Amino acid sequence: xxxxxxKLAVWKFASCxxxxxxxxxxxxxxLAVSQAVHIANFPEASREVVPGPYEISLVxxxxxxxxxxxxxxxxREISDLVITIGACATSGGIQALRNFSDVKEFTxxxxxxxxFIDTLDQSHPISDYINVDFxxxxxxIDKYQLLxxxxxxxSGKRPNIPTHSVCMDCxxxxxxxxxxxxxxxxxxxxxxxGCGAICPSFNRGCYGCFGPQDSANTDSMTEIWQxxxxxNETILQAFRGFNGFLEPFKSAGERLE
Amino acid sequence: MxxxxxxxxxxxxxxxxxxxxxxxxxxxKLEECQLKIFEPPRFFxxxxxxxxxxxxxxxxxxxxxxCPIAYIMSSIHAMEQILGIEVGGQxxxxxxxxxxxxxxxxxxxxxxxxxxxxxxxxxxxxQLAGDKPExxxxxxxxxxAGNEIVRLLGGREIHPINNKVxxxxxxxxxxxxxxxxxxxKWARDASIEAVKVANSLPCPDFDxxxxxxxxxxxxxxxxxxxxxxxxxxxxxxxxxYENHFEEIHVAHSNALxxxxxNHGNYLVGPLARYNLxxxxxxDLTKQVAVDNGYDRQVINPFQSIVVRSLETVYAFDxxxxxxxxxEKPAKASVEYEIQAGVGYGCxxxxxxxxxxxYEIDEQGIIKTAKIVPPTAQNQSRIEEDLSNFIPKxxxxxxxxxxxxxxxxxxxxxxxxxxxxxxxxxxxxxx
Numbered sequence: 001x002x003x004x005x006x007k008l009a010v011w012k013f014a015s016c017x018x019x020x021x022x023x024x025x026x027x028x029x030x031l032a033v034s035q036a037v038h039i040a041n042f043p044e045a046s047r048e049v050v051p052g053p054y055e056i057s058l059v060x061x062x063x064x065x066x067x068x069x070x071x072x073x074x075x076r077e078i079s080d081l082v083i084t085i086g087a088c089a090t091s092g093g094i095q096a097l098r099n100f101s102d103v104k105e106f107t108x109x110x111x112x113x114x115x116f117i118d119t120l121d122q123s124h125p126i127s128d129y130i131n132v133d134f135x136x137x138x139x140x141i142d143k144y145q146l147l148x149x150x151x152x153x154x155s156g157k158r159p160n161i162p163t164h165s166v167c168m169d170c171x172x173x174x175x176x177x178x179x180x181x182x183x184x185x186x187x188x189x190x191x192x193x194g195c196g197a198i199c200p201s202f203n204r205g206c207y208g209c210f211g212p213q214d215s216a217n218t219d220s221m222t223e224i225w226q227x228x229x230x231x232n233e234t235i236l237q238a239f240r241g242f243n244g245f246l247e248p249f250k251s252a253g254e255r256l257e
Numbered sequence: 258m259x260x261x262x263x264x265x266x267x268x269x270x271x272x273x274x275x276x277x278x279x280x281x282x283x284x285x286k287l288e289e290c291q292l293k294i295f296e297p298p299r300f301f302x303x304x305x306x307x308x309x310x311x312x313x314x315x316x317x318x319x320x321x322x323x324c325p326i327a328y329i330m331s332s333i334h335a336m337e338q339i340l341g342i343e344v345g346g347q348x349x350x351x352x353x354x355x356x357x358x359x360x361x362x363x364x365x366x367x368x369x370x371x372x373x374x375x376x377x378x379x380x381x382x383x384q385l386a387g388d389k390p391e392x393x394x395x396x397x398x399x400x401x402a403g404n405e406i407v408r409l410l411g412g413r414e415i416h417p418i419n420n421k422v423x424x425x426x427x428x429x430x431x432x433x434x435x436x437x438x439x440x441x442k443w444a445r446d447a448s449i450e451a452v453k454v455a456n457s458l459p460c461p462d463f464d465x466x467x468x469x470x471x472x473x474x475x476x477x478x479x480x481x482x483x484x485x486x487x488x489x490x491x492x493x494x495x496x497x498y499e500n501h502f503e504e505i506h507v508a509h510s511n512a513l514x515x516x517x518x519n520h521g522n523y524l525v526g527p528l529a530r531y532n533l534x535x536x537x538x539x540d541l542t543k544q545v546a547v548d549n550g551y552d553r554q555v556i557n558p559f560q561s562i563v564v565r566s567l568e569t570v571y572a573f574d575x576x577x578x579x580x581x582x583x584e585k586p587a588k589a590s591v592e593y594e595i596q597a598g599v600g601y602g603c604x605x606x607x608x609x610x611x612x613x614x615y616e617i618d619e620q621g622i623i624k625t626a627k628i629v630p631p632t633a634q635n636q637s638r639i640e641e642d643l644s645n646f647i648p649k650x651x652x653x654x655x656x657x658x659x660x661x662x663x664x665x666x667x668x669x670x671x672x673x674x675x676x677x678x679x680x681x682x683x684x685x686x687x
Contacts, residue, residue: 014297017273017672018322018415024370025362025414027401031393034383045370046381047270047663064297094319097304106303111513113506119298140322140415198412202419203589204426207315209416237308242319 006055009041013061019086022143052078076130087139091246139209139242169197190216211243218252271371274673305626326359327606331613335602356480357576361403363607369396375664376458402444424590445573469529495603515634522637525609558668
């Protein structure tokens with residue numbers, strides 16, 4: 001059995017480790033998953049590295065160094081399927097805030113000896129460097145969506161990952177609308193579902209951690225926030241959160257500059 | 258004739274983040290030993306500038322997916338100090354409760370999934386599960402119980418969304434805890450068994466002379482509040498942290514290394530907390546400690562696996578105490594007026610003290626931010642452990658020595674993702 005299981009690898013780029021931790025957070029499913037796929041290269045969990053090629057590579061994090069820009073190409077070459085997991089890998093992540101600033105200034109703020117630091121000017125999603133077979137959203141991802149994607153792709157079917165907005169999930173949960181009823185600025189109308197509409201369920205506005213929904217009308221969103229009395233600078237920062245470098249959030253922010 | 262060899266671990270496994278080891282041995286003597294951190298820098302302190310103070314908890318959480326509560330809480334306490342508000346009563350208790358959840362999920366992950374395989378000679382917990390399925394299943398269930406606390410109070414396990422400056426967005430009803438409480442009672446009993454398992458693991462003799470640094474609170478085992486103390490006489494308010502500790506930027510690391518000024522390196526984390534706060538543990542935890550021969554100072558870093566297990570018992574015991582005494586507060590948060598100022602937060606992440614400082618203006622915009630994670634503080638001490646450890650085991654073949662060194666690094670449960678980003682340094686050092 002050991003040899004005919006598909007091999008899975010987990011790769012890390014610039015990130016917080018939270019998305020790959022989601023795999024270890026599958027407490028009820030982890031041992032079953034490890035029977036179904038051979039977890040062949042997952043340094044956060046194992047010393048053992050079984051060489052590639054791999055049927056599935058899960059990629060966490062964004063590309064931020066010259067070395068990583070090369071490494072991701074090598075990973076593509078030894079992987080049948082590349083799935084990016086989380087906001088960093090699919091949008092550049094929170095560290096893509098540097099893309100709107102001068103990275104040299106950032107390095108000087110943080111490090112005493114900037115000459116030791118080797119970094120690219122920008123943080124980019126994996127798909128800017130290689131073809132990606134599936135991009136899983138979220139900061140962090142939802143672990144059940146992760147299982148759905150891995151299982152579906154291995155069995156040759158399209159993963160059932162909804163692309164509707166957080167609003168729809170709020171309706172399904174019978175949440176009172178925090179935006180309409182509570183006058184709370186909320187990005188739910190323009191944000192892709194997947195989290196389970198957690199923030200509105202806890203009486204707070206969505207802050208967009210699953211990134212923009214397909215048909216997001218960001219101009220209308222901006223207008224609604226303006227009508228609530230929110231300043232343009234604050235709206236700009238709301239779009240420039242954990243997925244600020246992903247369209248249409250990127251352009252929505254730029255129009256507010 | 259000189260005989261030089263180098264041992265390199267290019268990618269340290271079973272730690273959070275990207276690190277490497279470089280060890281140079283000449284004529285059977287250790288010449289050089291470096292813990293290299295090559296995790297790419299992410300510049301959090303830089304892009305926190307210009308953001309609203311209310312955003313700090315959610316942004317800082319993204320430094321670490323393993324211990325987001327620590328980042329959330331250190332930033333919140335710093336902001337609340339600026340605003341001059343105190344969050345007490347049941348809201349304070351709920352903050353301790355969610356911290357219990359984070360310690361449990363992080364400690365159990367480390368003890369059984371990341372560290373125990375070293376002691377038993379397995380590559381990972383999945384291989385361990387092949388021989389000891391019941392042990393790994395128990396560990397997963399314990400970990401899940403910790404995650405359930407975070408999910409119930411915080412909305413999700415990783416980057417929870419419910420904590421905010423002033424308290425919470427929403428507080429639970431008492432009845433929301435009923436299912437969880439039953440599971441926690443099972444888990445508390447199981448965690449006592451887990452201590453025995455950890456204590457039965459073969460452990461090298463390796464007592465060290467440490468300066469332990471931790472928060473200390475007279476009435477409780479430290480999570481959110483206290484003074485910073487050490488076993489060598491340090492006893493300071495958290496706002497004086499930067500007068501006593503400094504960070505040095507070395508070439509081989511994208512993380513800054515902290516030192517106690519005029520004292521050298523030091524250790525934060527479970528061993529430090531335990532040795533400095535034993536009296537504040539619950540009666541049950543102390544009894545388990547006595548039963549396992551741990552009612553003493555613990556100065557062997559390999560025994561941190563037992564101390565983490567004891568802290569897990571404490572966290573379950575404390576969580577049960579809080580839930581049993583819980584009464585839903587009338588308000589989920591405390592009101593405040595924005596005002597300019599500088600504030601400090603220090604809380605005990607699973608891996609040790611996590612220090613934050615923020616300066617905000619009268620509009621609540623962050624002007625400067627400084628964050629010192631536990632792994633940055635431990636980095637220099639980890640290298641010294643290795644320097645002391647390698648000569649004792651230099652006779653081992655390269656593979657065994659490498660594995661032993663990895664195990665010694667994992668004593669610290671290093672979180673390398675946390676350790677790379679860093680702080681404003683005004684002084685150029687040589």
